[in-house]
Amino acid sequence: METLIDGFFNARILAEAMPYLLRGLGVTLLLCAVALPLGVAGGMLLALASTLRSRTLRWAATIYTDFFRAFPPLVLLLFIAFGLPFVGVKPAPFVSVTLAFVLNTSSYYGEILRAGIESVAGGQHEAARSTGLSRWQSLRYVILPQAVKNVVPDLVSNTLEAIKLTSIASVVAMPELLYAARQVQSVTYNATPVIAAGLIYLVLLWPLVRLLSRYERQAVSIR
Amino acid sequence: MSGMADTFFNLAVMRQYLPKVIEGMGVTLQLALAVVVTGLMLGVVLALLRSLRFKPLNALIVVFADVFRAVPALVILIIIYFALPTVGVRLSGFASAWLGLSLVLAAFAEEIVWAGILSVPRGQWEAARATGLGFAQGLRHVVLPQALRLTVAPLTNRAIVITKNTALASVLAVGEILYQAQAGYSFSYNPSPLTLGAVAYLILFIPLVWFGRWVEGRFAWKR
Numbered sequence: 001m002e003t004l005i006d007g008f009f010n011a012r013i014l015a016e017a018m019p020y021l022l023r024g025l026g027v028t029l030l031l032c033a034v035a036l037p038l039g040v041a042g043g044m045l046l047a048l049a050s051t052l053r054s055r056t057l058r059w060a061a062t063i064y065t066d067f068f069r070a071f072p073p074l075v076l077l078l079f080i081a082f083g084l085p086f087v088g089v090k091p092a093p094f095v096s097v098t099l100a101f102v103l104n105t106s107s108y109y110g111e112i113l114r115a116g117i118e119s120v121a122g123g124q125h126e127a128a129r130s131t132g133l134s135r136w137q138s139l140r141y142v143i144l145p146q147a148v149k150n151v152v153p154d155l156v157s158n159t160l161e162a163i164k165l166t167s168i169a170s171v172v173a174m175p176e177l178l179y180a181a182r183q184v185q186s187v188t189y190n191a192t193p194v195i196a197a198g199l200i201y202l203v204l205l206w207p208l209v210r211l212l213s214r215y216e217r218q219a220v221s222i223r
Numbered sequence: 224m225s226g227m228a229d230t231f232f233n234l235a236v237m238r239q240y241l242p243k244v245i246e247g248m249g250v251t252l253q254l255a256l257a258v259v260v261t262g263l264m265l266g267v268v269l270a271l272l273r274s275l276r277f278k279p280l281n282a283l284i285v286v287f288a289d290v291f292r293a294v295p296a297l298v299i300l301i302i303i304y305f306a307l308p309t310v311g312v313r314l315s316g317f318a319s320a321w322l323g324l325s326l327v328l329a330a331f332a333e334e335i336v337w338a339g340i341l342s343v344p345r346g347q348w349e350a351a352r353a354t355g356l357g358f359a360q361g362l363r364h365v366v367l368p369q370a371l372r373l374t375v376a377p378l379t380n381r382a383i384v385i386t387k388n389t390a391l392a393s394v395l396a397v398g399e400i401l402y403q404a405q406a407g408y409s410f411s412y413n414p415s416p417l418t419l420g421a422v423a424y425l426i427l428f429i430p431l432v433w434f435g436r437w438v439e440g441r442f443a444w445k446r
Contacts, residue, residue, distance in 0.1 A: 007310045070428035072390035075401055075421055083414040086230045161384070164295035171394060178298055182305075191306030198294045198302060205293040212292070216338040216377070 010192040017184040017193040024180030031166050035101040043109020050114045068107035074168045076100045081172045093174040105162045112154045116147035153215030160208045233415040240407035240416040247403035255386035262325040266332020291330035296388045299323045304395045320392035328385045335377045339370035375442040383435045
């Protein structure tokens with residue numbers, strides 16, 4: 001028990017690690033603030049592309065979505081971080097991570113929003129058009145509000161995954177929360193910083209997890 | 224353009240590392256299969272335990288589910304592989320990845336199956352008991368068949384997401400696809416092995432993405 005507390009919940013080491021962890025948390029939050037909106041916007045573009053008349057664009061959107069959903073994000077990140085320098089582009093870690101993150105999450109958001117748009121009954125669009133709204137207006141004021149509402153649980157679930165995903169940035173030495181924790185761990189040879197990082201993620205994401213459970217229950221109970 | 228081909232599709236380098244990447248595919252498959260089997264089983268068992276409605280036990284299950292859903296998988300793997308040894312528990316990389324990812328999948332699966340069990344109307348329980356079935360029999364023959372049907376699609380999708388997380392095991396030096404590809408990259412200082420790794424993942428996961436979409440249509444949660 002003594003060794004467990006000393007190794008996992010060491011107050012002295014925690015006090016030393018805290019400034020680094022908080023700085024790491026700052027980077028994690030900054031990454032979320034930059035990359036999440038871009039991912040959602042990209043997903044929205046993909047979902048809108050699936051409503052177009054042009055078959056080529058619809059196909060392009062589907063291929064993009066399936067390709068990046070099949071690709072483990074860590075593989076994508078390493079490919080970008082290690083591969084791009086060979087073609088003469090040397091992106092900063094933050095840029096590589098954001099790029100990988102947006103390519104990955106936009107494909108998931110795209111798939112979810114597309115399902116949302118498809119869940120809105122066809123008559124809605126026809127009714128909107130017959131009242132004189134243009135194609136775009138009908139999408140903007142009639143279809144999308146209902147589509148987004150129908151897939152809120154999936155959007156929450158994906159946002160949870162996306163925020164957790166930022167932890168893989170530690171693999172390419174971007175100083176976010178997990179990386180900071182591992183740095184302090186390797187200096188002190190003590191697990192406390194990593195445990196503390198886990199607890200910070202828990203505190204940060206616990207509300208989302210609870211929300212997710214509530215949505216899962218509603219989804220199956222309204223039949 | 225030939226520079227590009229030499230860099231990312233260098234045939235000589237690819238031929239050299241192809242056997243390693245194929246070996247990695249075997250390890251990825253083993254790990255993914257092991258995680259899906261143990262994770263789903265554990266998740267269903269926990270949901271069944273929860274249906275006993277024994278308060279202290281339920282509180283523990285909820286804490287477990289919330290922790291392993293909120294903390295990023297990479298953090299969990301790192302705690303198991305790098306932190307547990309400091310208190311004397313040593314697991315191999317493969318065992319750590321298997322354990323960590325199984326716990327994450329179990330946490331999500333428990334919440335989904337529990338939502339499924341809750342969705343079965345009370346009357347079904349009462350009717351089952353009124354016909355003389357015991358608690359276990361009612362669960363086994365009346366409630367679970369209805370509950371599990373609802374959970375097929377979300378469970379499948381969650382399992383697919385987790386199998387993609389096997390790439391995280393490369394951080395624990397497990398010789399799966401990404402690890403082999405990365406090793407090849409650093410020996411040859413050429414990103415072609417990473418291209419091979421990417422193709423290997425697409426071969427394994429594109430069919431899974433399509434399967435997930437098919438299951439979703441077939442067993443969709445009706446709203």
